[in-house]
Amino acid sequence: MLMQTPGNMRRSSGKCRIMQLALLATCLSLSMTGAADAKGRMYLVDPNLPAYRPKPVSPPHGHGYVMRDGKVRIVGFDDMAGMVAKWDEEFTRAHPGFKFKPVLKGNGTAIPAITYDMTLLAPEGGGATLLELLPYEKIYGSKKDVVAALVIRVGHGSLDPDAKMSPLGIVVGKDNPIKSLTEQQVASIFSTGSGTGDVTNWSQLGVGGALADKPIHPAGLYWDAYQRPEDPSMGEFMMYRHMGQFPGYVFTPNYEQFVHYRDVVKKVASDPYAVGIVALNKVDPSVRVVPIVTADGHYLSTGSVSDLMADRYPYGRDLYIYLRREPGTPFDPLAKEYMRLILSKQGQEVIAQDKKGYLPLTAEEVKVELAKLDAADTWQTRTKQGPMLHLPFPSPEPEGK
Secondary structure, three states, X not given: OOOOOHHHHHHHHHHHHHHHHHHHHHHHHHHHHHHHHHHHHHHHOOOOOOOOOOOOXXXXXXXXXXXXOOOEEEEOOHHHHHHHHHHHHHHHHHOOOOOEEEEOOOHHHHHHHHHOOOOOOEEEEOOOOHHHHHHHHHHHOOOOOOOOOEXXXXXXXXXXXOOOOOOEEEEEEOOOOOOOXXXXXXXXXXXXXXXXXXXXXXXXXXXXXXXXXXXXXXXXXXXXXXXXOOOOOHHHHHHHHHXXXXXXXXXXXXXXXXXXXXXXXXXXXXXXXXXEEEEHHHOOOOEEEOXXXXXXXXXXXXOOHHHHHOOOOOOOOEEEEEEOOOOOOEOOHHHHHHHHHHOOHHHHHHHHHOOOOOEOOOHHHHHHHHHHHXXXXXXXXXOOOOHHHHOOOOOOOOOOX
């Protein structure tokens, strides 16, 4: 048995101390790297964005989102937690006396919270689904505007692997020779009944060689959110917004469905006839992203940062804030002032610096959103007609994009 002598104990203690210092140095290095990366994204902030100039606003009373201790609750998309924390700090600095309580658990919590006045505003990644909007419309909808909540776009999706809301991409195997696709071709591959003819064979896309006359094997996540895919909004996004006029066309029966994007990537990498829908931040080198022809027909895009910020890429997905508008009552002044902060240069800097890698809006995009905010001072009188009388629903795509 080895005896512990004072010398052994000192050497052991010294080694532990060295290991602790090395671990601390590593942590500090990673922290500094993260901070540097965040500051390095400041070039993305449009210098023409308006500076935030605070306007007086009184503490709210009589709202369900005000907690017993006076804090203002904010419920919604968990990926925006870092942004909301920074916005809260900025707002409190400009308006002393306000306190906030972020409760950011996920997209599914946002719309119910504004429906029942349990949040000042509702951060949403990618836009709310029809299923989420149904109860809100039932209570607050009007004949003039079925999707009654005010929807403000505040940022663009992220290409960071850790982000939950990323643009979608169309991927094929590395050896697939397809050079590009149009939006119509994508819709015809993944849906059926589009009116221009379903694309089921690689030859229909002009692909020859080993793929000539071979069947196309489309793949992606479950389009039905009830199946709990890792990205529940993917199906509605494609079907309602990119597969023909709303309500779009259904996914083809040949569409193979998975729960996780990694399994879609594996499918496409292993099947030479496959083509998949995958979030761009989940793509790996085993597959290739197919360039998409932009709306003007003169540009090919694979969803680069510059293309996303310029709205050139058709499958970009964004960050939104949903705001409650009570029929016949003035728009909540606190919500409006908070939104003015988010849509300022300071508010967009918060997005650019966030570790999740989301992208800020341009000055022109902010101008559009501020105009929507200024026009929202009052809301229409409520009608007694429920959502079933408004079928088919309008597209849930937020206005102004």
